[in-house]
Amino acid sequence: MKLHTILGAGGAVSNQLLPVLLKNNERVRLVSRRAQPLANVEAVAADVTDYQQTLHAIKGSSVVYLLVGLTYDIKVWRESWPKIMTNVINACKETGSKLIFFDNVYMYGKVSGEMTEETPFNPNSKKGEVRAAIATQLLSEMKAGNIEALIARSADFYGPVGFETSVPNMLVFANLKKGKKAQWLVNAKLPHSFTYVPDAANALYILANDIKAFGQTWHLPTSQEIITGELFIKQSAAAMNVENKYSILPVWMMQLAGLFNKPIKESVEVVYQSGFAYHFNSVKFNTAYVFKPTTYHDGIVETAKWTLEQ
Numbered sequence: 615m616k617l618h619t620i621l622g623a624g625g626a627v628s629n630q631l632l633p634v635l636l637k638n639n640e641r642v643r644l645v646s647r648r649a650q651p652l653a654n655v656e657a658v659a660a661d662v663t664d665y666q667q668t669l670h671a672i673k674g675s676s677v678v679y680l681l682v683g684l685t686y687d688i689k690v691w692r693e694s695w696p697k698i699m700t701n702v703i704n705a706c707k708e709t710g711s712k713l714i715f716f717d718n719v720y721m722y723g724k725v726s727g728e729m730t731e732e733t734p735f736n737p738n739s740k741k742g743e744v745r746a747a748i749a750t751q752l753l754s755e756m757k758a759g760n761i762e763a764l765i766a767r768s769a770d771f772y773g774p775v776g777f778e779t780s781v782p783n784m785l786v787f788a789n790l791k792k793g794k795k796a797q798w799l800v801n802a803k804l805p806h807s808f809t810y811v812p813d814a815a816n817a818l819y820i821l822a823n824d825i826k827a828f829g830q831t832w833h834l835p836t837s838q839e840i841i842t843g844e845l846f847i848k849q850s851a852a853a854m855n856v857e858n859k860y861s862i863l864p865v866w867m868m869q870l871a872g873l874f875n876k877p878i879k880e881s882v883e884v885v886y887q888s889g890f891a892y893h894f895n896s897v898k899f900n901t902a903y904v905f906k907p908t909t910y911h912d913g914i915v916e917t918a919k920w921t922l923e924q
Contacts, residue, residue, distance in 0.1 A: 615640070617675050617676050618635050618640050618641065618642050618675070618676065618677050618679070618822065619642075619643040619645060619675040619679070620643070620645060620681055621645045621662055621671065621672075621678060621679065621702065622679075622680070622681035622682035622683055623644035623646040623650065624644075624650060625681055625779070626771070626811055627681050627768075627811060627814060628679075629775065630773070630775065630811045630812050632652075632655070636654060638819065641656075642654075642656065643657075643658055643671075644656070645658045645659075645660050647661060658671050662702065663698055664701070665705070668705045669705040669708060669709070672702070672711055673709055675709065675711040676712065677711065677712045678711045679716065680698075680699075680702055680714065681716050686877050688740045688744070688880065691744045696751075698748075699748040699751055699752060700751070703751070703755055703763075707755075712763065713752075713761060713764075714766055714818060714821060714822060715749075715764070716818070717765050717768070718745060719768075719887075720739060720746075720884060721736075721737050721742050721745045721746035722734075722742075723735075723739070724736075724887075725890075726890075727893065728893040729894050730833065731831045731832065739883040741880075741884060749765060752765065753765070756829055762828045763828060764828045764829065764830055764832060766814075766821060766831075766834050767834065768809045768814050768833075769807040769809045770782070770807070770887070771808060771809040771811050771814065772810065772811070773811035773812055773916070773920075774812070774916065781799070782808060782846065782850075783921070785799070786847055786850050787854070787917060787921040790850060790854050790856050790921075791854065791922065791924075793856070795859045795860050796859070797862070797863050798844075798860055798861075798862055798863065799843075799863050799885055800862065800865060800889045801862070801889060802844045802860060802862060804843070804888070804891050804892070805841065805893060806841070806842065806843060806846075806891075806892040808836070808837075808846070808910070809894070810836075810908040810913040813834065813835045813836070816835075817834045817899060820903055820905070832899050833895060833896040833898060834896060835896050835905045835907040836907055837907045837908065837909055837910055838895070838900075845910075849910065849911060850917075853914050853919070854921070854922060865882065868885060
């Protein structure tokens with residue numbers, strides 16, 4: 615039986631991937647800094663910035679999912695991401711494990727038109743530069759034939775995943791639940807793609823089981839409908855049966871709040887993503903696997919229901 619190892623257990627994507635793996639009767643190993651025992655899975659504590667700990671955590675794995683989430687701090691990213699990527703690549707090479715790297719779109723920078731798997735790296739943020747460097751490192755190893763790996767990239771995401779890990783969850787669903795106005799970054803009239811996390815989790819498992827998927831970059835299934843912030847908020851308010859009202863968070867307000875809140879300060883450099891039409895194209899995956907992404911209506915209804923139950 616294959617062993618599926620998740621590096622970064624307890625995160626938004628990991629928590630959606632785990633039930634998919636268990637439903638399919640897979641052996642699962644969850645790796646995090648502090649082991650969190652769960653029924654029917656193996657829990658391992660490891661610091662993936664340390665090679666020996668990384669190697670120990672990966673040994674015996676058929677597939678390794680790199681889902682690590684670091685503190686949202688550029689100093690931490692610059693110091694830790696290169697170590698993590700190097701350690702995971704080398705450990706997978708040493709053990710013969712396949713690697714799936716869950717990535718974002720920071721390395722693309724500001725894109726005119728749709729983001730596809732062929733979009734060149736052109737980061738315009740410090741965090742984007744870090745992501746471009748580690749993605750390029752992995753792509754080089756893949757191209758050289760040193761490792762069986764793939765990159766699975768997601769747009770900004772939403773879903774039943776916790777408020778602190780998703781901007782729409784935090785600014786829209788959490789605020790509406792509290793009886794407050796929803797909030798949106800910079801401009802609510804522009805289109806902005808969002809990946810529904812349960813879709814991403816199902817897609818990761820599909821990719822893991824297709825040997826032909828390795829050696830490539832994949833955009834995870836994301837609805838190709840056009841949705842603006844205004845429409846997202848309107849549908850969310852309707853699903854939660856509350857008044858449809860929102861306010862805009864301009865850049866200057868984020869900069870001011872950033873004086874007192876480090877995560878907000880760190881977010882300012884990537885807020886450009888809310889200042890242009892953000893189209894994430896996942897047609898490659900949708901076509902290859904005949905996958906129909908969850909509609910925004912259905913995803914918003916499910917997220918609203920989950921929010922109200924918290």
